Amino acid sequence: MIVASLLSLLLAVPAFGQAIVYNSGHNVTSIVGTWASGSQNVITGSGFAQPANESFIYPPTTGLSYSFTDDGYYEIARYRMTGNGPSPNCITGVMNWCHGTYQLVSNGSIIMTPLGDGYQQIQDPCGAVSDFMENYNDTELYVMWNIYQDTVRGYTLQLYQFDGTPLPPQWLVSTSPNMLPTQALRNVSSTVSALVLNVDLANAGERRWGVTGLTGIFTLISGLGVASWLL
Numbered sequence: 001m002i003v004a005s006l007l008s009l010l011l012a013v014p015a016f017g018q019a020i021v022y023n024s025g026h027n028v029t030s031i032v033g034t035w036a037s038g039s040q041n042v043i044t045g046s047g048f049a050q051p052a053n054e055s056f057i058y059p060p061t062t063g064l065s066y067s068f069t070d071d072g073y074y075e076i077a078r079y080r081m082t083g084n085g086p087s088p089n090c091i092t093g094v095m096n097w098c099h100g101t102y103q104l105v106s107n108g109s110i111i112m113t114p115l116g117d118g119y120q121q122i123q124d125p126c127g128a129v130s131d132f133m134e135n136y137n138d139t140e141l142y143v144m145w146n147i148y149q150d151t152v153r154g155y156t157l158q159l160y161q162f163d164g165t166p167l168p169p170q171w172l173v174s175t176s177p178n179m180l181p182t183q184a185l186r187n188v189s190s191t192v193s194a195l196v197l198n199v200d201l202a203n204a205g206e207r208r209w210g211v212t213g214l215t216g217i218f219t220l221i222s223g224l225g226v227a228s229w230l231l
Contacts, residue, residue, distance in 0.1 A: 020108035027147035028155065031104075034178040035157045035170035036065040045178040048077040049097035051185035054119055054133055056095040066157070066170060067177040068102065074112055075099040075179040090126035098136055099180065110142040110159070117186045135188055 020026060036043055042063035049056055064078040076098050084090040098118030103111045118136040144160040155172040 019106040022104065026108075028149050029147055029172070030070075030175075031068050031145075031147065031157065032070045032177065033175040034065065034067040034173040036063060036173050037168040037170045038063040040065075040171065040173060042077050042079050043173060043178060044075040044077045045180060049180065051097070051117060051119070051180065054186060056097070056121055058095070064168065064170070065173070066159070067179045069177050069179070069182065072101050072103070073099065073179070073182040074102040075177070076112075084126070087126060090124070092127075093123040094120055096120040096136055098138075099182065108144055110145055112140045112142070114139065115182075115184050117184045117188050119186075137188075 034044055039061050040063065041059040041061045042048065042065050043059075044065045044067040047057055048059070048065070059079060062079045062081050064076070064080075067075045076096070078094070078096040080094045080096075082092045082094070084092070096118075097120070098114050100112060100114035100116075100118075102113070105111060114137045116137050119133055120136040121131070121133050123131045141162040142159045143162060143164060145158060147155060147157050150156045150169075150171070153169075153171040157170045157172070159167045159170075161167060
């Protein structure tokens with residue numbers, strides 16, 4: 001299913017290898033700065049994540065925020081609540097933070113590669129473990145993006161996930177990126193916290209934002225002659 005979605009999206013591109021011109025027709029302003037969705041209570045920087053002690057400062061509402069520097073660094077802050085229809089008391093909350101380097105690919109996509117010290121907190125009152133931390137270091141692909149002018153909110157960043165699904169629009173908070181230092185900020189072991197070992201991961205896909213496990217799909221795409229998607 002994911003393969004079909006990716007292939008249909010790629011085949012919809014007018015010409016493989018045709019470069020996107022990042023001018024005012026594509027973006028009315030630069031991507032550099034800090035962007036945030038909704039009420040803009042979720043903002044990257046020290047007011048959201050505390051990597052030194054692997055903790056979060058909870059904002060009053062959910063949302064997401066992306067920041068970009070002019071020398072190729074990014075930071076992401078995300079807070080999401082997911083309901084459970086059959087069990088309305090089983091609401092899953094995820095706080096997610098990561099940072100790294102990004103590349104604006106000539107085909108109009110963005111590839112974000114983490115530094116390796118990202119993490120997330122998952123709260124699931126109906127899970128085997130109701131509250132735990134785990135590492136989060138997924139490379140993320142956004143197949144399309146653009147910046148336009150909203151008549152009410154101003155500059156608006158629209159990102160499209162690896163399968164073409166649009167993220168909530170984000171509005172410009174500051175042209176100066178509000179970010180933590182662009183270096184590894186915590187020591188990360190190769191194993192997940194012991195608490196995670198006892199968790200039922202049946203719904204782990206709902207807790208992820210990245211494209212982990214798509215290596216084979218990317219290899220397939222490369223074999224079809226569109227390796228530029230991964231450059």
